[in-house]
Amino acid sequence: MADVAIQSNPVVGSGTRKRGGLQRALKRKSTAAFLMTLPLILLIAILVIYPAFYSLHLATLNKSMQRFIGFGNFEFLFKRETFWLVVKQSCIFAITAVVFKALIGFIVAHFVHNIPAKGQRKWRGMLLVPWVIPPAMSTLAWLWLFDPSYSAFNYTLSYFGIGPISWTGDAYWARFSVILVNIWFGAPFFMIMYLAALKSVPEQLYEAAAIDGANWWQRIWYVTLPMMRNIIAITTLFSLIVTFANFDIVRILTAGGPLDHTHIFATWAFRVGIEGGDIPLGASVSLFMFPILAVAAIFILRDINKRGNES
Amino acid sequence: MSRKKLTRRQFVAATALSSAALITAPYIRGAYAAGKLTMGFWDHWVPGANKASTDLVNEWAEKERVEVSIDYITSNGRKNEITIAAEAQAKSGHDILAMATWWPHSQADLLEPMNDVVEPLIAQNGAVNGTVQYLGRAGDKWLAVPTCIGSQIKGPCSRIDLMKKYAGIDVQEMYPAGSPPKADNWTTDTFLKAAEACHKGGFPFGIGLGETSDSVDTVGAIFLSFGAEVVDAQSNVVVKNDNVRQALEYYKKLMAFLPPDAPAWDDASNNRWLISGRGALIMNPPSAWAVAKRDAPDIAAQCWTHGFPAGPKGRFAPFLPYFWSVWNFGKNKQAAKSLLTYMSQPAAVEKLVAASGGYDLPAFEKLTTLKTWAEEGPPKGTLYHYPNPYNHQKLSIAASPAPPKVAQQIYVQATLTKMCVRFYQGESMEKTLAWAEGELEGFMRS
Numbered sequence: 021m022a023d024v025a026i027q028s029n030p031v032v033g034s035g036t037r038k039r040g041g042l043q044r045a046l047k048r049k050s051t052a053a054f055l056m057t058l059p060l061i062l063l064i065a066i067l068v069i070y071p072a073f074y075s076l077h078l079a080t081l082n083k084s085m086q087r088f089i090g091f092g093n094f095e096f097l098f099k100r101e102t103f104w105l106v107v108k109q110s111c112i113f114a115i116t117a118v119v120f121k122a123l124i125g126f127i128v129a130h131f132v133h134n135i136p137a138k139g140q141r142k143w144r145g146m147l148l149v150p151w152v153i154p155p156a157m158s159t160l161a162w163l164w165l166f167d168p169s170y171s172a173f174n175y176t177l178s179y180f181g182i183g184p185i186s187w188t189g190d191a192y193w194a195r196f197s198v199i200l201v202n203i204w205f206g207a208p209f210f211m212i213m214y215l216a217a218l219k220s221v222p223e224q225l226y227e228a229a230a231i232d233g234a235n236w237w238q239r240i241w242y243v244t245l246p247m248m249r250n251i252i253a254i255t256t257l258f259s260l261i262v263t264f265a266n267f268d269i270v271r272i273l274t275a276g277g278p279l280d281h282t283h284i285f286a287t288w289a290f291r292v293g294i295e296g297g298d299i300p301l302g303a304s305v306s307l308f309m310f311p312i313l314a315v316a317a318i319f320i321l322r323d324i325n326k327r328g329n330e331s
Numbered sequence: 332m333s334r335k336k337l338t339r340r341q342f343v344a345a346t347a348l349s350s351a352a353l354i355t356a357p358y359i360r361g362a363y364a365a366g367k368l369t370m371g372f373w374d375h376w377v378p379g380a381n382k383a384s385t386d387l388v389n390e391w392a393e394k395e396r397v398e399v400s401i402d403y404i405t406s407n408g409r410k411n412e413i414t415i416a417a418e419a420q421a422k423s424g425h426d427i428l429a430m431a432t433w434w435p436h437s438q439a440d441l442l443e444p445m446n447d448v449v450e451p452l453i454a455q456n457g458a459v460n461g462t463v464q465y466l467g468r469a470g471d472k473w474l475a476v477p478t479c480i481g482s483q484i485k486g487p488c489s490r491i492d493l494m495k496k497y498a499g500i501d502v503q504e505m506y507p508a509g510s511p512p513k514a515d516n517w518t519t520d521t522f523l524k525a526a527e528a529c530h531k532g533g534f535p536f537g538i539g540l541g542e543t544s545d546s547v548d549t550v551g552a553i554f555l556s557f558g559a560e561v562v563d564a565q566s567n568v569v570v571k572n573d574n575v576r577q578a579l580e581y582y583k584k585l586m587a588f589l590p591p592d593a594p595a596w597d598d599a600s601n602n603r604w605l606i607s608g609r610g611a612l613i614m615n616p617p618s619a620w621a622v623a624k625r626d627a628p629d630i631a632a633q634c635w636t637h638g639f640p641a642g643p644k645g646r647f648a649p650f651l652p653y654f655w656s657v658w659n660f661g662k663n664k665q666a667a668k669s670l671l672t673y674m675s676q677p678a679a680v681e682k683l684v685a686a687s688g689g690y691d692l693p694a695f696e697k698l699t700t701l702k703t704w705a706e707e708g709p710p711k712g713t714l715y716h717y718p719n720p721y722n723h724q725k726l727s728i729a730a731s732p733a734p735p736k737v738a739q740q741i742y743v744q745a746t747l748t749k750m751c752v753r754f755y756q757g758e759s760m761e762k763t764l765a766w767a768e769g770e771l772e773g774f775m776r777s
Contacts, residue, residue: 083776084440100773101766168592168600169609189595277542278594279749294416295409295743297437297736298776 078303093304110284114263117202125210133218151208159272162201188274191281198270198282217251250324257320261313285309367398368666370427373481374403383686391673426661430654435474436735442474443657448668449473452675457696460726462650475654476671477694483616485548485649491633493611497532498525506637508712511721522640529611530588537604537613539596540752542745548649549614550747551729554578556642562733568771571764582751594752632709636717638724650726689714740774
């Protein structure tokens with residue numbers, strides 16, 4: 021109606037036209053949406069984009085931050101044995117944890133999906149607890165369970181004649197421990213996302229599959245998984261980013277030890293940058309995650325786009 | 332009623348004068364002019380210790396008519412180190428900031444020289460030990476003022492009963508309260524035998540081999556007692572030497588008698604080891620004993636803090652000093668210096684040491700015989716030898732004498748404990764040394 025009213029009076033001055041243009045722009049849904057998201061955009065610019073560019077700048081400085089050295093810090097890192105150990109461990113940590121989180125989340129989501137609607141809410145709530153507790157707090161509880169000298173796990177295992185296991189003292193057990201805690205913390209997120217996806221799969225598809233004589237595995241393979249592909253891809257990407265950037269679990273549980281065998285990018289960046297007083301090198305270590313995650317994001321998002329276009 | 336008329340000329344002159352006064356006033360700040368002073372002190376773990384410093388600051392502030400504000404910053408989660416890094420980056424922050432061990436050197440370019448505070452204090456309270464000089468001074472410039480708050484020696488804290496029973500060593504006789512140590516036989520060899528005996532008796536020494544400070548400090552002192560330098564004072568990597576080989580061999584023997592999970596220990600593990608009654612000795616300031624006094628009084632009554640064993644090259648004990656520093660971009664440097672001088676006076680130091688239950692150690696020679704250490708107990712005199720009153724051992728820090736900026740990397744990366752663990756776990760000596768050499772060369776960045 022407003023557009024019609026403006027068109028009905030063509031003899032207007034340029035000032036009025038401008039005002040009219042502004043009014044039109046303001047009335048557009050996209051403008052309103054932009055204005056409403058503007059505070060968040062500004063917040064992200066201040067808290068994310070500025071620090072990101074600042075860390076890029078830091079990564080190009082020498083240790084005393086007085087000289088520009090270009091890619092000198094990265095060249096230095098590439099020659100360090102410990103750095104490659106950290107790269108290897110970050111990949112092991114993130115990939116193993118995400119795979120198991122996805123697997124456990126998928127299985128548990130099916131269990132919860134099959135619980136009658138009446139009692140389902142309770143289970144959903146309980147299963148989300150690990151994800152809701154701040155990881156710094158819950159990891160402290162895990163630290164006590166894994167404590168080198170007073171481990172509750174070892175105490176229990178001793179009744180079965182097993183152990184004691186050096187949960188955080190042995191390199192392999194320490195890796196296992198940090199990955200286990202990460203899975204425990206992150207699996208509920210996968211579970212809730214997959215549950216939402218499962219609920220959106222039309223029941224008719226399963227009915228049709230049943231009529232065609234599909235067994236449960238075929239139903240999962242040919243119906244459930246294709247319908248959940250996008251959710252699986254997005255969840256995996258999101259979790260991969262968060263797990264690669266993890267800090268609190270490793271920092272609290274092992275602080276990177278023993279012998280640096282559980283350090284991941286963030287914890288080693290903190291060790292080198294803050295504790296070691298070499299902020300440019302720390303910034304370089306943390307920035308090293310960026311290309312890895314960017315490549316993963318490109319592949320996963322491209323796949324989603326392709327499927328979106330196909331559909 | 333007559334009213335004096337203000338001429339235009341008078342108005343201009345008055346305005347100019349008041350503007351000049353307003354502009355110049357901030358530049359004639361001094362401790363004796365009212366102003367504002369902010370400080371970030373280390374958040375002491377001993378209940379009531381922060382109050383003692385607050386009281387001293389308030390006393391000074393009242394006298395000098397300065398508005399003060401104190402933030403107690405915890406070292407938990409490295410919050411204090413993050414604050415230092417953030418303030419250095421922002422070039423803004425507290426007027427006075429507490430910095431531990433390596434940080435004055437790490438921020439040397441941004442710190443106000445404190446010679447005019449430290450030199451008179453040395454003249455008054457006696458010389459500071461070599462570690463304080465190494466960490467607090469760059470050339471002729473004092474980077475910060477050594478403070479007792481948080482400064483500590485991490486010497487042995489032994490169980491009197493267990494050491495007597497299993498190792499046949501009377502630690503009270505060796506380090507008698509009120510008189511000089513009789514510890515000529517307290518050597519690294521004796522220490523090893525005692526570790527073996529206590530291990531056999533079911534009460535192993537609780538010495539960590541992790542990457543946190545307590546583990547690094549102990550291995551650092553043992554290395555120095557073998558003369559095992561990994562980087563020399565001129566920044567040369569000298570790790571492939573016989574002293575280092577000897578120290579590694581010694582530690583390998585010692586590790587066989589330590590708890591098997593020692594590589595995973597953090598700074599709280601040894602405290603728990605002592606307090607739970609599982610071990611005969613730990614290397615720690617008297618914090619573990621103080622907690623035991625509250626939670627396990629029977630164990631606390633059997634604790635005795637004393638000196639380190641002597642190695643072939645001398646008797647070294649880890650000393651971790653804290654400093655008070657003033658940023659060169661600070662706004663009230665004169666007032667900051669005045670306050671730091673006030674808080675470093677013997678009477679103030681005595682109050683601070685008493686409030687910390689003897690945990691805090693002054694760096695100055697004449698302040699190591701305060702009555703707190705003689706009187707604390709039970710058992711009475713347990714802390715008498717904690718402040719090294721007879722200079723019986725050389726106070727040191729791991730990775731010295733490497734230049735502090737290099738040594739900080741060695742310390743933080745726990746290179747020495749990692750070497751010991753690698754060698755103990757079966758890596759060959761030369762491979763361990765080669766690995767260490769590679770790491771140390773990486774620490775030479777400038």
